[in-house]
Amino acid sequence: MKITVNNAEHVFEGDKSMPVLWYVRDELGLMGTKYGCGTGLCGACTVHVDGMAVHGCTTSMEAVAGKKVTTIEGLSEDGNHPVQQAWREQNVPQCGFCQTGQIMQAAALLAENPNPTDQEILDNMAGNICRCGCYQRIISAVRQASTGA
Amino acid sequence: MLHQIEKFAEQSKTVPAAAIDSVISNASRRGVLKGLGGFVLALHLLPAGRAGAFPAYETFGPGMPNGVVNDPHIFVAIAPDGEVTIIAHRSEMGTGSRTTLPMVIADEMEADWDRVTVKQAEGDEPKYGNQDTDGSRSLRHHIQPAREIGAAMRHMLKQAAAKQWGVKIDEVEAVGHQVIHKSLGSRVGYGDLAEAAMALKTPPRDVLQFKDEKEFRYIGKGTVPIVDLHDITTGKAVYGSDVRLPGTRVAVIARPPVVGATIKSIDDSAAKAIAGVETIMHLPITPLGSKFKPLGGVAVIAENTWAAIQGRDALKIEWDRGEHGTFETRAYEAELRASTAEPGTSVRNQGNADAALKDAAKVLTYEYYQPHMAHAPMEPPTALANYADGKCEIWAPVQSPYVARTDTAEYLGMDAKDVTVNVTLLGGAFGRKSKADFATEAAFLAKQVGGPVRVQWTREDDIRHSYYHTSSVERIDIGLDSDKRVTAWRHRSAAPSFLSTFTEDKGVQHEIEIGMGLENLPYEISNVSAEQCPAFAHTRVGWFRSVSNIPRAFAVQSATAELAHELGRDQKEFLLEIIGPPRILDAKTAGLPGKFWNQYEPEKEFPFETGRLSGVVRLVAQKAGWGKSLPKGEALGIAAHRSFVSYIAMVVHAKVEKGIVRVPEVHVAVDCGFAANPERVRSQMQGACVFGMTAALYSGISFDNGEVQESNFHDYEMVRADNFPELVHTYIVPHSFEVHATGVGEPGVPPFAPALANAIFNATGRRIRNLPIGDQLKA
Numbered sequence: 001m002k003i004t005v006n007n008a009e010h011v012f013e014g015d016k017s018m019p020v021l022w023y024v025r026d027e028l029g030l031m032g033t034k035y036g037c038g039t040g041l042c043g044a045c046t047v048h049v050d051g052m053a054v055h056g057c058t059t060s061m062e063a064v065a066g067k068k069v070t071t072i073e074g075l076s077e078d079g080n081h082p083v084q085q086a087w088r089e090q091n092v093p094q095c096g097f098c099q100t101g102q103i104m105q106a107a108a109l110l111a112e113n114p115n116p117t118d119q120e121i122l123d124n125m126a127g128n129i130c131r132c133g134c135y136q137r138i139i140s141a142v143r144q145a146s147t148g149a
Numbered sequence: 150m151l152h153q154i155e156k157f158a159e160q161s162k163t164v165p166a167a168a169i170d171s172v173i174s175n176a177s178r179r180g181v182l183k184g185l186g187g188f189v190l191a192l193h194l195l196p197a198g199r200a201g202a203f204p205a206y207e208t209f210g211p212g213m214p215n216g217v218v219n220d221p222h223i224f225v226a227i228a229p230d231g232e233v234t235i236i237a238h239r240s241e242m243g244t245g246s247r248t249t250l251p252m253v254i255a256d257e258m259e260a261d262w263d264r265v266t267v268k269q270a271e272g273d274e275p276k277y278g279n280q281d282t283d284g285s286r287s288l289r290h291h292i293q294p295a296r297e298i299g300a301a302m303r304h305m306l307k308q309a310a311a312k313q314w315g316v317k318i319d320e321v322e323a324v325g326h327q328v329i330h331k332s333l334g335s336r337v338g339y340g341d342l343a344e345a346a347m348a349l350k351t352p353p354r355d356v357l358q359f360k361d362e363k364e365f366r367y368i369g370k371g372t373v374p375i376v377d378l379h380d381i382t383t384g385k386a387v388y389g390s391d392v393r394l395p396g397t398r399v400a401v402i403a404r405p406p407v408v409g410a411t412i413k414s415i416d417d418s419a420a421k422a423i424a425g426v427e428t429i430m431h432l433p434i435t436p437l438g439s440k441f442k443p444l445g446g447v448a449v450i451a452e453n454t455w456a457a458i459q460g461r462d463a464l465k466i467e468w469d470r471g472e473h474g475t476f477e478t479r480a481y482e483a484e485l486r487a488s489t490a491e492p493g494t495s496v497r498n499q500g501n502a503d504a505a506l507k508d509a510a511k512v513l514t515y516e517y518y519q520p521h522m523a524h525a526p527m528e529p530p531t532a533l534a535n536y537a538d539g540k541c542e543i544w545a546p547v548q549s550p551y552v553a554r555t556d557t558a559e560y561l562g563m564d565a566k567d568v569t570v571n572v573t574l575l576g577g578a579f580g581r582k583s584k585a586d587f588a589t590e591a592a593f594l595a596k597q598v599g600g601p602v603r604v605q606w607t608r609e610d611d612i613r614h615s616y617y618h619t620s621s622v623e624r625i626d627i628g629l630d631s632d633k634r635v636t637a638w639r640h641r642s643a644a645p646s647f648l649s650t651f652t653e654d655k656g657v658q659h660e661i662e663i664g665m666g667l668e669n670l671p672y673e674i675s676n677v678s679a680e681q682c683p684a685f686a687h688t689r690v691g692w693f694r695s696v697s698n699i700p701r702a703f704a705v706q707s708a709t710a711e712l713a714h715e716l717g718r719d720q721k722e723f724l725l726e727i728i729g730p731p732r733i734l735d736a737k738t739a740g741l742p743g744k745f746w747n748q749y750e751p752e753k754e755f756p757f758e759t760g761r762l763s764g765v766v767r768l769v770a771q772k773a774g775w776g777k778s779l780p781k782g783e784a785l786g787i788a789a790h791r792s793f794v795s796y797i798a799m800v801v802h803a804k805v806e807k808g809i810v811r812v813p814e815v816h817v818a819v820d821c822g823f824a825a826n827p828e829r830v831r832s833q834m835q836g837a838c839v840f841g842m843t844a845a846l847y848s849g850i851s852f853d854n855g856e857v858q859e860s861n862f863h864d865y866e867m868v869r870a871d872n873f874p875e876l877v878h879t880y881i882v883p884h885s886f887e888v889h890a891t892g893v894g895e896p897g898v899p900p901f902a903p904a905l906a907n908a909i910f911n912a913t914g915r916r917i918r919n920l921p922i923g924d925q926l927k928a
Contacts, residue, residue, distance in 0.1 A: 015424060015455065022455040026399075031391035032384015034576070036527050037608040038458070041862035044527055072384035079383035087382045091374055091828060094836055095243030096381035097388055097527040097576030126871035129862060131527045131577045132243045133839025134832070135873045 001065040005030070006074025012061055020064055021045040021056035024071055032072035032100045036129070043128030046101040046108075047071050053108035072100040075107060083107045086145035094132035102128045106142045115146055151281050151549055151583055154651055154659060202359040203296060203886055209749040210290030213281065215274035215551070219294035220351050221302035223276060224254065227347070231326060231340030233260045238270040238277035239287045240548050241377070242526075242578035243836070244894040245829035246287035248375045250295045253825060256367045257299025257360055258306070260339065261326040267376045272550025272570035281549045283583050283692065284748065285793035285892025292825055292890045300357040302346075309345035310337050362886055371828030377574065388576045389546030390531040394601040397533065398427065400594050401457040401605055403464050404446040404614050407476070407855035408689055409436040410468040412447070419463040420449050425456025429464075430597055432590065437473065437686065440651050441556050443590045444614060450598065454605055474855040476687035478620075481852070482518055485622035485684055488643035489516070493682035494657070497668045499740030500676035502628075505637035509628030515711055516624045517704040518919045520849040521617035523865065524693055528576020529611040530587035533603040534595035541568045541596065545588040546575035553585035557592045568592070579694040579840075584616050584650075612865050613857040616691025617850055619644040619662070621684075623704035628676070633716055635727065637676040642667050644700065649686035656683035658697075664746025665792060666701025666899075669739070671759045673729025677740065688852065694840060695898040698792040703920065706788035706903030711916065720907060721770045721787050731760025748794050754889060755794045761820045762789055764882060765798035769818035772880055773800035782806060783813075786908025788900040795896040796820040796882075799838075801874075803908035808927030810909060812842060812874040817897065820882040823890040831879045833893045838874040841901025843867050849921050 001012050005028060012023065019038075024030040024047070036044030038057050045056035048070040049063075075081050083106045093099045102125065109116060109124045116124065121142045130138065210217040218224075226234040235254050241247035251267045254260075270277050279290075303323045310328035311318040314335055321330050329336040339346075367373050380386040405411070417429045427450050434445035449460035492503075506512055532545035541563065547553045550570040558565040575582055591604040606614075621644030628637030646658045658667075658681050667679050693699075713723035734757035736745050747755060766789045773785060782805050789798035802814040817834045824830050847866040851858045859865040906917040915926060 018453075018455045022453060025390075026453040026455070029393065030384070031387070034388075034528070035390065035454075035605070036529070037862050039608070039861050039863070042527070042608075042867075079379065084382045088374065088378050091378070091832065093243075093375065093378065093381045094245075094832055095241075095527065095575060095577045096377060096386055097574075099381050100384045103382060122870050126869045129527065129867045129869060131525060131579075131840070131843075131867060133836035133868070133873070135839060135868075135870050136835050136875065136877060137832070139870065 001061065003061070003064055003066070004068045006070060016060060016062040018061050019057050020047060020059045020061060020069060023061055024056065024069070030071050030073050034097055034101060036098065042098070043105055044098045044101040046104040046128065048104060048108055051108065051111060053105050072104055075104065081107060083110065083141070083145045086141040090137045090141040090144060092134050092137040092141050094134055098128060098130045102130065102138055106145065109142070110146055151283060151552060154647060154661065202361050205354065206293065206754050206889060207751050208290050208293065208754065209751070210279070210294070212749060213279035213290070215279050217290065217294050218276070218278035219297040221298050221305065222347065222351060224298050225258070225302050227339050227343035229340050229343060231264055231338050233265045233339065234268050235265055236270050236277065237267050238280050239291065240280070240282040240550065240572055240575055242282065242548065242575035242582065244287070244833060245375055245826060246282070248373060249826040249829060250287065250291050252367045252373050253292055253295035254299040256365055257296045258302040259323045259325060262367055262373060264326060269572050272554040272572065274551040280551050283548055283580060285795070285895045288825055288890045288892050289794070296359060297354060297357065300359050301351050304352045304357055305346040305349045306339060306342050308349055309342045313337065313345065368825055369823070369827070371826055387573050388528055389544065389573045390528060390605065392533045392544040392573060394533065394535055397601040397603050398450050398452065398598060399454045399457040399603050399605055400448045400450045400591070401461040401607065402432065402446050402448045402590060402610070403461050403466055404444045404610065405434060406468055406613070407470045407474050408444060409434065409471045409473060411471060413467040413469045415447065416465040417447070419465065420460040423456055423460045423463060425452045426460040427451055428598070430594060432593060437649060437689065438652055438654065441584045441586045441589065442560060443586045443593065448594055450594065450602065457605065458607060470855050473687040476852045476855040478520060478851040478853070481620065481687070482622070485518070485620065485643040486516060488682040488684055489622050489624035489641040491682065493641050493680035495678060495680050496663050497677060497679035497739060497741050499678070499738070502637040502639045502676040502678035505676040506626055506628040506639060509636055510631040511629045513627045513629070513712065513715060514624065515708045516622060516918060517700065517707060518622050519620060519700045519703065520851065520920070521620045521688065522693060522844060522848040523612050523615040523617060523850050524579040524581035525611060525865065525867070526577025526579055526581055529608055530582070530606040531604060532588040532591040533601060534588070534591035535601040536592070536595040536599060539567060541592050542571070543569065543588050543592055544571045544573055545585065545591070546573050546578065546582055547585045547588055548575065548578050548583040549585070553588045556585060557589045560589050561592060561596055580692040581615060584691055608862070609860045612859050612861065616650060616689045618693035618699070619647070619690050619697065621700040623700050625704055625708040627708065627712055635674050635712070638670065638672060638674045639678045639680070640667060640670065640705070641680045641682050643682040643684040644697065645684045645686035645690050647690045647692055650689050650691055654685050656685045657681060660746050662697040665697035666705060666790065667697070668741060669734060669745050669757060670705060671734055671757060671762055671791065672727045674727070687855065695792060695895040698790060698899040699844065699902070702788065702790035702899035703902045703906070706790065706900065707906050707918065710786070710907040710910065714910070721766065721775050724787065724789065725763055725766055728759050728763050731758065731763065733758055750794055755891070757791060761796045762791055765789060765796050765818035765820050768880055768882065769798040769800050769816050772818070772878065773816035775800060782912055784908050784911030786904045786906065786911055788904035788907060790899045792896045792899055793892050795891040795893060797896050797900050799900040799904040801901065801904040801908045803905055803912055805909060805912050805926060808924065810846060810905070810922060810926065811872055812905065814876045814878070815874045816878045816880070818880045818882065819893065821891045821893050822888040823884050823886045824881050825890055827881055830881055830893050834879040834897045835877045837897025838877045838901055839868050841898045842874055842905070845902040845905050845920060846922050
């Protein structure tokens with residue numbers, strides 16, 4: 001099958017049930033997408049498939065055949081996507097492990113809904129766990145990326 | 150923490166005081182620096198009267214294994230182009246020490262932070278000094294050596310410039326990455342001085358000139374972002390699971406469901422049939438008390454992670470559960486309660502609490518319970534190891550890389566010099582990654598395979614094979630006289646000790662656990678007793694962020710509020726009254742057989758000052774608007790606790806609706822001495838509130854037939870963005886450098902649960918004594 005990852009086309013001939021998470025990490029060496037739970041419960045593996053945020057750990061290769069997958073490495077060319085910038089300005093991360101998933105989730109939300117309400121932000125980010133507890137800054141950063149303030 | 154427990158396990162009952170014998174001792178005399186060529190300043194206590202802008206003070210740092218190293222030759226390198234490299238020898242798990250300590254060095258050496266690169270040290274304590282990143286000690290033990298490294302480096306750069314210009318050193322100044330001579334109008338950059346400066350001997354501390362606090366560029370400002378910020382936000386940051394070598398194989402392991410369980414039968418045919426699975430290997434089973442040795446089990450080794458996970462899940466293993474195979478949480482809770490019903494072993498005996506309770510007009514008895522908890526860092530345990538030519542190299546997210554190295558060497562029957570441990574970023578740790586069983590697993594398998602093996606724990610593995618936070622019953626009996634004055638406070642604790650992970654379980658707690666809020670009640674009461682009651686472990690028990698302070702603060706601060714209610718008093722006013730007037734807690738007056746444990750810190754430098762505890766209570770109450778009226782179902786609750794020699798008070802605003810607890814706001818007052826990086830103090834407090842709320846609302850590991858029942862985030866839940874402490878306000882008590890910096894990684898957690906429980910009581914009249922809260926308020 002063919003799959004496009006960060007605008008590069010790849011051919012995959014392995015186990016079709018392999019989650020996209022392990023494909024991008026083990027086969028493509030894209031390490032920004034993280035394993036946290038393997039069951040779609042924590043969001044550390046969030047990637048975009050045709051622009052939509054999905055859990056890389058529960059999305060099989062079969063499900064993305066012919067589609068466009070974007071990982072954190074492909075979110076922006078220079079690492080300066082407005083969400084990434086807001087994340088830095090708010091000094092969001094502690095350990096940082098979950099943050100790429102958080103950023104991918106936030107970027108998909110804002111692409112679809114550029115001006116979410118506070119409640120929409122909270123609801124949309126609730127699938128992404130941060131054990132360090134950076135939520136207050138995560139919410140501020142999403143808001144900043146949305147409104148510029 | 151780790152090393153002290155090891156010492157205890159080796160039957161050395163007391164930790165010797167730090168050997169403070171000179172201004173600078175050349176560690177090479179101790180023979181630990183062979184071949185390194187550095188001149189190591191192992192310790193730095195100045196004789197009285199020779200102190201400069203920053204008088205030396207004693208900490209337990211030098212008492213830690215391999216002590217403290219403060220030589221710029223070890224920690225600083227300057228390239229000819231002026232680029233400065235500073236070594237971070239502590240592990241970064243989210244607290245910010247990898248940024249803050251190098252930042253302190255850079256500031257004191259007048260380096261431009263934009264021209265500094267931070268490099269992570271490998272596990273090598275003889276070279277870098279102690280690297281055990283736990284106990285909230287990175288700042289407490291290392292801010293002083295960091296300033297010394299920076300000041301020594303600045304001195305050497307000035308010396309080199311003065312020599313070049315043929316002038317005296319006191320004619321030159323080091324400012325902003327260069328040395329200048331004002332009257333000559335000469336200036337030379339650090340890069341041009343590097344070679345000459347580094348060839349100089351490290352100056353003794355008494356010639357060092359430290360910056361005045363108002364000269365700090367970065368220290369105390371909170372303006373320096375963490376060094377990994379850009380990499381984290383672009384996915385380039387390297388964690389334990391992100392390192393690959395050519396030909397790396399992945400191992401996922403089936404571990405015994407009960408510690409020490411052995412294999413009765415195994416059918417691995419289905420596992421072998423999975424495409425990509427290459428080998429099945431057995432690891433020897435270890436019983437409880439095997440320290441950080443792998444649990445053992447069956448490893449499925451595959452060409453990729455997915456195949457290894459599927460292979461492991463396809464193993465059919467019948468286990469012989471062994472001696473802990475009947476462990477059951479409800480029965481164990483009853484056992485702990487029964488244990489505290491009887492007198493235990495006294496750890497503090499001030500006055501005569503038993504007699505005062507007998508004579509009391511009224512006795513109030515409160516019992517608080519907490520089950521085992523798992524750390525659940527976002528990055529499950531993982532490590533990569535390679536084995537070639539008799540040498541083993543590991544890349545792992547470990548809190549104590551040197552212990553990982555020596556433990557692994559011992560497990561493999563190798564010399565520690567043939568094992569290297571490279572420290573990656575830690576995707577959370579919370580104490581779990583002090584125990585490097587996962588790194589040893591990878592090394593063992595790499596040696597068997599003869600090539601690189603990456604061990605990946607699944608989330609289920611992490612939840613089911615942790616080193617769990619202790620489970621405890623804390624029982625408090627309070628005596629009142631006929632005038633409703635408090636005459637006695639007796640605290641009994643039954644909790645399995647982490648000693649059981651290191652040595653034969655005698656059912657007793659270690660001095661560290663006793664020292665965390667059992668022996669050091671800071672209340673002004675005439676008769677105080679503290680006892681530890683027997684409790685035996687049936688699973689691996691280990692430290693977890695804030696350790697025994699969590700159940701102790703929950704019990705003591707809940708009981709204080711319960712008592713205030715009983716007496717018809719305001720919780721905050723009563724808390725201040727029972728703490729009493731400002732004083733230094735004195736072990737003898739408190740009825741201790743010896744000293745307070747006090748994180749092993751010298752009491753002269755880090756005394757328990759009750760005035761600082763009252764201070765944070767007053768500050769937080771004032772900031773929170775304590776006493777303000779709130780809508781029905783909402784209320785404030787307060788709690789205060791000193792842990793890791795930092796003082797924290799919290800006011801939690803709780804809102805309870807249909808049994809669901811929400812926390813719109815938390816106010817936190819922090820007295821951590823001099824705050825080197827206020828921005829990270831704030832982030833740690835925000836994190837502590839989330840971590841504390843998860844523990845209070847959800848965290849409980851339950852056992853049935855010896856097996857952990859929870860497995861992933863659906864049944865071991867975490868606080869999420871749809872219900873978290875929404876606004877955390879942190880107030881840092883301002884101090885000059887003279888009030889010693891103490892850590893903040895852990896102390897924010899303990900006051901959260903009691904402040905929340907007290908707020909819930911004030912909002913609903915329902916008293917929470919058993920954690921987690923779970924569905925209790927829905928009934």
